[in-house]
Amino acid sequence: MIGVGEIEAAAELIAGHVVRTPTVPSPGLSDLLGVPVTVKLEMLQRTGSFKARGATAKLLGLGEAERAAGVVAVSGGNHAIAVAVMAAALDVKATVVMPRSAPARAVEIAESAGAAVRLADTVDAAFALMERLQGEGMTVVHPFDDPDVIAGQGTVGLELAEDAGELTDVLVSIGGGGLISGVAAALRARRPGVRVWGVETEGAETMSAALAAQGPVPVALSSIVSTLSPPAVSQLTYEHVSALVNEVLVVSDAEAVQGVLDLAEHAKAWTEPAAGCLLPAARRVLDRVGDGARLGLVLCGANAAPATVTAQAAHFGLH
Structure with a gap:
C-alpha cells in the first residue's frame, strides 16, 4: 500500500x-x-x-541506463500525452502505444511532442505490444500499475x-x-x-x-x-x-x-x-x-x- x-x-x-x-x-x-x-x-x-503527475514521478526516478533505453507507455489518450510531453521535457526517449480507438487529437499531441506513436487494433493488443517492447529493454511507464x-x-x-x-x-x-x-x-x-x-x-x-x-x-x-x-x-x-x-x-x-x-x-x-x-x-x-x-x-x-x-x-x- x-x-x-x-x-x-x-x-x-x-x-x-x-x-x-x-x-x-x-x-x-x-x-x-x-x-x-x-x-x-x-x-x-x-x-x-492529472496524468502528468504520475508520469513525471516515474520519469524522474529512472536510472541512467533506463533513460538511455527509453520508456514505453500504453494509453487511450491522457497518459500517452503526459508521457510524451513530460519525457520530452526531461530529455527521455518515449514510445507510446495507443489503440486505434484513441482520440485523433491525443495521437497528434503525442506525436508532436516527439514520442514514437504505435497504434494497435484493440486495447488488449496495445497492452501486448507494450509488454513486447518492455521485453526489448524499454522501461514501462504504466498508467496505473506502478x-x-x-x-x-x-x-x-x-x-x-x-x-x-x-x-x-x-x-x-x-x-x-x-x-x-x-x-x-x-x-x-x-x-x-x-x-x-x-x-x-x-x-x-x-x-x-x-x-x-x-x-x-x-x-x-x-x-x-x-x-x-x-x-x-x-x-x-x-x-x-x-x-x-x-x-x-x-x-x-x-x-x-x-x-x-x-x-x-x-x-x-x-x-x-x-x-x-x-x-x-x-x-x-x-x-x-x-x-x-x-x-x-x-x-x-x-x-x-x-x-x-x-x-x-x-x-x-x-x-
Missing part, C-alpha cells in the same frame, strides 16, 4: 515540473446540487490532465487536503484506479473522516468487477469514454480501492456526456466525459448521505475536443 510519506516525497520530486492546480469553491455547482461543492481543477495541469505513478497521482489528494475547506465526500473517476488509489491514500492520512467515492461508466466497469470478484478480472469494454477503459484494473489498485474507498458508482455514457455540458454551464469548466461522470454520481452520493454534505470533485482532465463532445451529445439526444 502506498503511504502518505511516499506521496509527500513524490510531491517534492515533481514540484518544479507540474502545476499545483487550483482548488476552489464552485458557486454554480453548489447552486445546482444544493450543497457546498469544491472542485480540484486538474484539467489545468500540464498536458490537460507505486511511483500512484504516489505521483496521490499528490492531487495531498493538495486537495491542504487547500480545500471542510469536506465530507470526495468523488474521483476510475479508469485503471491509479488516481483514486493515490488520492484515497492521501485523504485517509490527512482527512481520515472524509468518504471517498469512485465513479466508472457502464461498459468500463473494471473496478466494480474486481470488487465483485475479489480481484482483478478482464472486462468487455463498450464505453465511449476511452480514458476510463483499461482491460482490467491491477492487483495494486484493487487493493487500495477495496481498502480505502467507500463505494464505486457506475453511470451511463449519456450521463457522463451530460455531465460535461453541465460542468461547462454551471462550473464554467471545460472537461471530458471522464470528469463529467462525477456530476451524476454526485447526485447519487447526496441521495445516500443526505443533508450536511460538502462535496469535493476531482475534475481529472479536459482532453476532449468540443466537436467530439458535441457529436456525442447529439448521439444521445442531449442539449
